[in-house]
Amino acid sequence: MTDQKLKTAPLAYENPAFLNSPDGRILRLLSEYSEPLSRFRREQIQDTVVFFGSARIHSHDNARTRLTEVRGNGAQAASAELAKHMKRAEAAVDMARYYEDARSLARLLTEWSTHIPAKRHRFVVTTGGGPGIMEAANLGAHEAGGKTIGLNINLPFEQCPNPYITPSLNFEFHYFFMRKFWFAYLSKALVIFPGGFGTLDELFEILTLAQTEKLAKKIVVVIYGSEYWKRIINFDAMADAGVISPSDLELFKMSDSPEESFEFLKDGLTRYHLVPQPTKRSGEAAVPEIARTRP
Secondary structure (H helix, E strand, O other), rough: OOOOOOOOOOOOOHHHHHHHHHHHHHHHHHHHHHHHHHHHOOOOOEEEEEOOOOOOOOOOHHHHHHHHHHHHHHHHHHHHHHHHHHHHHHHHHHHHHHHHHHHHHHHHHHHHHHOOOOOOOOOEEEOOOOHHHHHHHHHHHHHHHOOOEEEOOOOOOOOOOOOOOOOOHHHEEEOHHHHHHHHOOOOOOEEOOOOOHHHHHHHHHHHHHHOOOOOOOEEEEEOOOOHHHHHHHHHHHHHOOOOOHHHHHHEEEEEEEHHHHHHHHHHHHHHHOOOOOOOOOOOOOOOOOOOOOOO
């Protein structure tokens, strides 16, 4: 026998080896639910308007600067590779209009929402927290003097928090589905700007939830940039083929100007979420009030 005493074992919730192990996954998942919930309540966020779009769309200034650089390189040596870079740089200048429009729309929305008489913050502009369209929307809300949320995710490229997110509302996620949960749970409206795989994923997830009535609320959806989206997705062909109902085309509105989009959002948000709605019948599910502190 030995008189040597064992060292006190670490508490399970202070044990990094356990927390980062497969067995600790459930705690990591719960953390990505509970920690944002705590912050949203503390910051008095009642609901949001979510902006989705490409991380690769730049402002006009940045896109033009890049085009000038490519042209300078092309003057020194012409090649097929430089021609490809030139084409992409010219396309980036054209796509930059969506950055400026996202910025303008977020500013208009925030200027309106910050004057809504309410105990908590309404219709707060929320993005994935990264560059591109996400940065533009956070910037527009920041310029209007409102709070703005960034739900970032740890990726090997592209994704780092932009500087226009309200610091106390800057989140970092590991799990995509927990990030998506927070996009959907608080949102009362969704604005989809041109984007790639991630944007398409987010668009169709929300449309599917609305189509199947899995959202306990009315969500207003704007698909921004008809020239881009009609080349990418033929919604009318889907309806004609019978794979969606013609009424599903009413789940969203296509728009091409910040002003038109703002009026549509304001009308829908006012009608469905500011004007008192009829009392729900017994047995119907109530819309969860995330910002309310429960006993």
